[in-house]
Amino acid sequence: MSLLVVGSVAFDDVETRFGRRERILGGSASYFSMAASRFAPVRMVAVVGEDFPQETLDDFAARGCDTAGIERAPGKTFYWRGKYSPDFSTRTTLETQLNVFAGFTPKLPPRFCDAKFLFLANIHPDLQLQVLDAMTNDPFVAGDTMNLWITTEKPTLEKLVSRLQLITVNDEEARQLTGQWHLLQAGRAIQKMGPRTVILKKGEHGALLFHDDALFFAPAFPLASFVDPTGAGDTFAGGFMGSLARDGVVNAASLRRAMFYGTVAASFTCEHFSVDGLRDLTLERLDERFAGLVDFTNCG
Amino acid sequence: MSLLVVGSVAFDDVETRFGRRERILGGSASYFSMAASRFAPVRMVAVVGEDFPQETLDDFAARGCDTAGIERAPGKTFYWRGKYSPDFSTRTTLETQLNVFAGFTPKLPPRFCDAKFLFLANIHPDLQLQVLDAMTNDPFVAGDTMNLWITTEKPTLEKLVSRLQLITVNDEEARQLTGQWHLLQAGRAIQKMGPRTVILKKGEHGALLFHDDALFFAPAFPLASFVDPTGAGDTFAGGFMGSLARDGVVNAASLRRAMFYGTVAASFTCEHFSVDGLRDLTLERLDERFAGLVDFTNCG
Numbered sequence: 001m002s003l004l005v006v007g008s009v010a011f012d013d014v015e016t017r018f019g020r021r022e023r024i025l026g027g028s029a030s031y032f033s034m035a036a037s038r039f040a041p042v043r044m045v046a047v048v049g050e051d052f053p054q055e056t057l058d059d060f061a062a063r064g065c066d067t068a069g070i071e072r073a074p075g076k077t078f079y080w081r082g083k084y085s086p087d088f089s090t091r092t093t094l095e096t097q098l099n100v101f102a103g104f105t106p107k108l109p110p111r112f113c114d115a116k117f118l119f120l121a122n123i124h125p126d127l128q129l130q131v132l133d134a135m136t137n138d139p140f141v142a143g144d145t146m147n148l149w150i151t152t153e154k155p156t157l158e159k160l161v162s163r164l165q166l167i168t169v170n171d172e173e174a175r176q177l178t179g180q181w182h183l184l185q186a187g188r189a190i191q192k193m194g195p196r197t198v199i200l201k202k203g204e205h206g207a208l209l210f211h212d213d214a215l216f217f218a219p220a221f222p223l224a225s226f227v228d229p230t231g232a233g234d235t236f237a238g239g240f241m242g243s244l245a246r247d248g249v250v251n252a253a254s255l256r257r258a259m260f261y262g263t264v265a266a267s268f269t270c271e272h273f274s275v276d277g278l279r280d281l282t283l284e285r286l287d288e289r290f291a292g293l294v295d296f297t298n299c300g
Numbered sequence: 301m302s303l304l305v306v307g308s309v310a311f312d313d314v315e316t317r318f319g320r321r322e323r324i325l326g327g328s329a330s331y332f333s334m335a336a337s338r339f340a341p342v343r344m345v346a347v348v349g350e351d352f353p354q355e356t357l358d359d360f361a362a363r364g365c366d367t368a369g370i371e372r373a374p375g376k377t378f379y380w381r382g383k384y385s386p387d388f389s390t391r392t393t394l395e396t397q398l399n400v401f402a403g404f405t406p407k408l409p410p411r412f413c414d415a416k417f418l419f420l421a422n423i424h425p426d427l428q429l430q431v432l433d434a435m436t437n438d439p440f441v442a443g444d445t446m447n448l449w450i451t452t453e454k455p456t457l458e459k460l461v462s463r464l465q466l467i468t469v470n471d472e473e474a475r476q477l478t479g480q481w482h483l484l485q486a487g488r489a490i491q492k493m494g495p496r497t498v499i500l501k502k503g504e505h506g507a508l509l510f511h512d513d514a515l516f517f518a519p520a521f522p523l524a525s526f527v528d529p530t531g532a533g534d535t536f537a538g539g540f541m542g543s544l545a546r547d548g549v550v551n552a553a554s555l556r557r558a559m560f561y562g563t564v565a566a567s568f569t570c571e572h573f574s575v576d577g578l579r580d581l582t583l584e585r586l587d588e589r590f591a592g593l594v595d596f597t598n599c600g
Contacts, residue, residue, distance in 0.1 A: 184524045205505040208522070216597075222515050223482075225482070253600050293599075297516075297517055297597040297599070298516075299560050
């Protein structure tokens with residue numbers, strides 16, 4: 001079924017203990033779409049600057065992404081530079097240039113508005129609400145956010161959260177949003193704010209799904225090589241929403257399957273810089289690791 | 301089948317964000333035996349001082365533990381005082397009094413020596429080797445260690461490790477022991493040192509089993525209440541070895557089952573101070589959480 005994402009497309013400079021790369025493709029919508037498009041056609045809403053290569057947009061299109069919602073605005077593309085500590089426990093942002101992202105207002109081509117699955121990547125909650133208001137076909141709506149909006153835009157964010165069917169948060173955001181220290185209690189408190197389903201992302205330590213009264217856990221896929229986690233969360237969201245959109249239904253079984261596909265997709269991102277691990281990714285390779293993850297957690 | 305543990309019995313003072321308790325029962329052999337005895341009879345080898353209450357020894361006996369290997373020596377019982385950071389990410393040792401533990405030499409009653417399952421909790425590797433040498437019935441041998449012995453007793457430790465069928469280590473110990481940063485590579489490198497099976501303990505983030513070429517993951521049991529993690533690793537080992545001893549065979553299926561029983565047993569320890577969560581623990585309650593853990597990780 002039709003899947004729409006709104007988020008960022010960016011240039012990143014990234015340094016980890018395994019190397020440094022400059023001006024590589026980044027942004028939540030990039031990672032999301034590269035992963036989700038293995039499962040279902042993706043409609044992308046984002047903004048790039050005049051410096052963004054047309055070939056990259058063509059690459060997205062060749063992978064089954066409709067890029068008609070990617071506006072090319074005067075100025076430069078969003079730029080982020082960051083560095084990970086040797087053990088990857090902390091990430092330091094060294095520079096952020098919002099550039100064209102500063103004045104971004106999502107512009108949805110009319111044919112995008114009937115999507116059945118919508119992912120609101122981490123942008124200002126006002127913009128997330130605008131996109132939500134533009135939808136015409138009662139989609140399944142999932143959203144991401146960040147600590148900044150919890151601090152500066154809490155009322156707007158709460159309005160948004162009340163309209164989400166699913167939200168993804170990390171440990172810190174869950175605690176900050178609810179004031180609950182115990183993560184199980186924080187997850188349950190977020191469900192009471194609106195979303196029937198909450199995904200608590202723990203990076204290398206996996207992801208926890210709250211759905212109604214049930215809990216489900218997907219550990220990170222065990223990797224012998226790990227280079228750069230940038231974009232892993234957005235890739236997870238892409239694999240997750242792609243799997244749901246392919247299944248076309250949201251229930252306990254499809255959500256668990258989506259958790260595993262999200263996890264598996266993210267593993268390919270972590271093995272390389274940028275979206276390089278997703279470029280030649282096939283459904284066959286995703287299915288191979290999916291089977292591996294089932295065995296990895298199967299107590300018989 | 302018969303299960304033997306050698307380790308410590310101690311008094312602890314513990315402080316966490318949820319409170320402080322003084323002079324509570326601690327020590328690796330205590331936690332191990334309280335958990336393992338739910339599955340199989342346990343033979344305990346340890347030392348206590350003149351100040352140690354006979355009722356506690358009687359408690360162990362009432363739970364199916366043979367305490368004939370617990371020596372009562374002149375002097376005071378081993379004492380440890382520690383404090384956890386509010387987020388439980390670090391633990392600071394504030395005081396250690398080895399007391400009778402300083403001169404400890406394990407004394408095995410002759411009838412203990414034919415045990416089929418042996419767990420060498422974290423004590424000096426020379427003492428672990430002594431116990432191993434005293435065994436007469438080719439037992440399945442599992443051992444724990446710590447960073448101190450990796451630093452100060454590496455040759456002795458390597459000799460021990462070469463004779464273990466299974467070793468439990470945490471992330472830091474695995475890296476220190478092998479010089480490998482990637483944990484998958486570290487686990488594989490430890491297998492090359494001798495043990496066919498390695499358990500990498502990650503505390504609240506679960507435990508990873510390496511067995512031959514296979515990998516299996518047990519996430520921590522999701523708890524709504526979490527008070528004190530002291531002894532969780534030793535409880536895990538107790539549930540794990542107890543389950544193996546009950547099954548009487550070591551293979552892929554029994555190891556996976558043991559991982560889950562270890563995890564479930566440890567969850568009861570974390571809900572209370574000391575061994576309080578294990579005191580009234582029944583196999584029925586362990587089985588309930590075992591089923592919960594299966595559902596928690598079941599992708600269908």
